[in-house]
Amino acid sequence: MALIFLAMSYADNYNTILKSIPPHVTLIAVSKTHPIEAIEEVYAVGCRHFGENKVQELLLKQAKLPKDIYWHMIGHLQTNKVKSIIPFVHLIHSVDSLKLLSEIDKEACKHNKVQDCLLQIYIAKEETKFGLSKEEVIELLSSQTFLDFRNINIRGLMGMASFTNDYEIVKGEFNNLKTIFSDLKKSELKDSKSFDTISMGMSGDYNLAIEQGSTMVRVGTNIFGSRYYPNR
Ligand SMILES: *Cc1c(COP(=O)(O)O)cnc(C)c1O
Numbered sequence: 001m002a003l004i005f006l007a008m009s010y011a012d013n014y015n016t017i018l019k020s021i022p023p024h025v026t027l028i029a030v031s032k033t034h035p036i037e038a039i040e041e042v043y044a045v046g047c048r049h050f051g052e053n054k055v056q057e058l059l060l061k062q063a064k065l066p067k068d069i070y071w072h073m074i075g076h077l078q079t080n081k082v083k084s085i086i087p088f089v090h091l092i093h094s095v096d097s098l099k100l101l102s103e104i105d106k107e108a109c110k111h112n113k114v115q116d117c118l119l120q121i122y123i124a125k126e127e128t129k130f131g132l133s134k135e136e137v138i139e140l141l142s143s144q145t146f147l148d149f150r151n152i153n154i155r156g157l158m159g160m161a162s163f164t165n166d167y168e169i170v171k172g173e174f175n176n177l178k179t180i181f182s183d184l185k186k187s188e189l190k191d192s193k194s195f196d197t198i199s200m201g202m203s204g205d206y207n208l209a210i211e212q213g214s215t216m217v218r219v220g221t222n223i224f225g226s227r228y229y230p231n232r
Contacts, residue, residue, distance in 0.1 A: 010038055011045040013223045017206075021217065025210055028072050030202075030220030032057065033227040036064055042223065043069070051093075051218050055081040062088055074158075074199075074218055076130050079103045086111055093118045093158040093199050093218075096130050098140050101152060108151035116155045118199055121180060123173040124162040131159065134180050141189040156197030156215075157181050161205055170205050174212035181213070 008016070018027050030051040031039045039050060039061065048068060052058040053075025062071055070090035077085075077094050085092075086107040095101055095117045108115040119140070122131030132140065140146055141154070159177040161170040181198050201209025201217035209217060220227070 010041045010224055014042045014047055015045060017219060017222060021206070021210060024215060026216045028074075028216060028218045029223050030074065030218050031061070031224065032075075032220065034220075034224045036061060038224055039065060049090075051220075055085060058089075059084055072218070083107050086113065086115065089115070091116045091118065091155065091197075094120045094130065096120045096132055098143060098145055101140075101149065102145065105149040105151045114151050114153050116153050118156050118158040118197060119154060121157050121159045121177055123159040123177050125169070126162055134183075137180070137184065138187075138189065141184070153194055156195055156199065157184075158199035160202070161200070161209075167208070171208055171212060174200055174205075174209050174214070178213035 014029060021027060026049055028049045028051040029042050029047050032053050043066065049070045049072060051072040051074040058071060058073065071088060072091050072093060073085060073089050074093045077092060077100060079100055082103045104115050104117065119137055120131040122133055157177060157180065161173040177200055178198060185195050197216055198214050199216040199218065200214045203219050203222040206217040206219055
């Protein structure tokens with residue numbers, strides 16, 4: 001894989017993936033660790049959805065790049081960092097607690113904004129992944145605290161599959177997320193019209209995720225190449 005992508009530009013990689021996926025699926029270019037120039041190259045061929053997983057990096061990039069970019073916060077979000085991203089962030093994928101939602105609601109209110117969010121669901125076997133269980137989501141959505149929010153719109157769910165080459169395991173996890181989504185959409189818990197987003201699928205598994213019902217894929221490595229982490 002790496003060799004194929006090495007020969008192509010980021011823009012070519014982006015276009016190739018975009019052409020290969022159905023039009024109802026949003027392709028988010030995950031630009032974490034990659035420089036401004038790399039983002040500009042993909043922006044120049046029409047990409048407007050970019051994803052970052054660290055608030056500090058997101059702020060630096062947002063300040064330097066065109067204002068019509070839709071920024072997706074896909075990494076774990078701490079309550080004390082919410083304030084800085086609310087003025088511009090398009091969609092927060094990683095909401096995993098009522099406390100975090102309260103803070104988002106408060107800050108969004110200050111900016112006269114209804115903030116689109118996804119609830120992150122724990123679907124993988126790994127201990128390290130963040131997210132809520134189905135039971136926790138139901139509890140959250142039926143709580144009075146949640147029902148009182150005026151500046152939050154829950155658009156759907158996000159999940160990350162186990163880091164494994166076992167196709168059946170990953171498929172089962174994506175299927176599980178899709179089932180939770182469908183059950184919630186049918187239930188009385190949510191204003192279901194705008195509950196329309198399933199964010200699942202990364203470089204290694206986005207085709208499988210789309211087969212299982214994903215409407216939004218988060219692709220980094222297959223567009224920008226592998227990431228370099230100086231301190232690891
Ligand atoms: C880094 C990251 C991605 C992209 O991963 P790739 O395997 O490089 O495509 C997707 N989602 C989340 C939450 C990430 O942190």
